[in-house]
Amino acid sequence: MLKEFICILCPNGCEIQADIDENNSIQSIKGANCQGGTSYVRQELTDPKRTISSSVLVKGGALPLASVRLSRPVPKDRIFDIMEQIKKVTLTAPVRTGDVVLFDVLGLGSDVIITKDVEEMSCISENTTKKHE
Numbered sequence: 001m002l003k004e005f006i007c008i009l010c011p012n013g014c015e016i017q018a019d020i021d022e023n024n025s026i027q028s029i030k031g032a033n034c035q036g037g038t039s040y041v042r043q044e045l046t047d048p049k050r051t052i053s054s055s056v057l058v059k060g061g062a063l064p065l066a067s068v069r070l071s072r073p074v075p076k077d078r079i080f081d082i083m084e085q086i087k088k089v090t091l092t093a094p095v096r097t098g099d100v101v102l103f104d105v106l107g108l109g110s111d112v113i114i115t116k117d118v119e120e121m122s123c124i125s126e127n128t129t130k131k132h133e
């Protein structure tokens with residue numbers, strides 16, 4: 001059976017065609033411009049993984065949300081479960097890039113981490129006032 005994949009490992013987005021037998025074993029691959037494409041197809045057939053980006057609420061911040069991402073890929077079928085956990089999070093400003101919001105989310109070996117600083121609202125006002133003096 002011929003299956004088609006678009007590799008997401010790099011910006012090339014190779015369109016890969018893989019001939020798969022009844023045991024999900026790869027018989028042949030065409031269209032992969034590097035070994036990464038072949039590895040991607042193997043992973044997709046046996047244990048598909050993804051990483052996600054989202055945001056969490058921030059109280060008292062110069063911005064209402066802080067962006068977050070996973071520290072490592074997780075099983076694709078657990079993404080919605082992880083998003084449910086992320087939706088429960090509310091932080092208080094300030095938050096810093098690299099802060100861990102959820103350690104080892106759902107026991108999957110991946111942390112949810114902040115990817116953008118969000119300053120406290122009062123700090124922004126004070127800095128703006130000092131610049132105008």
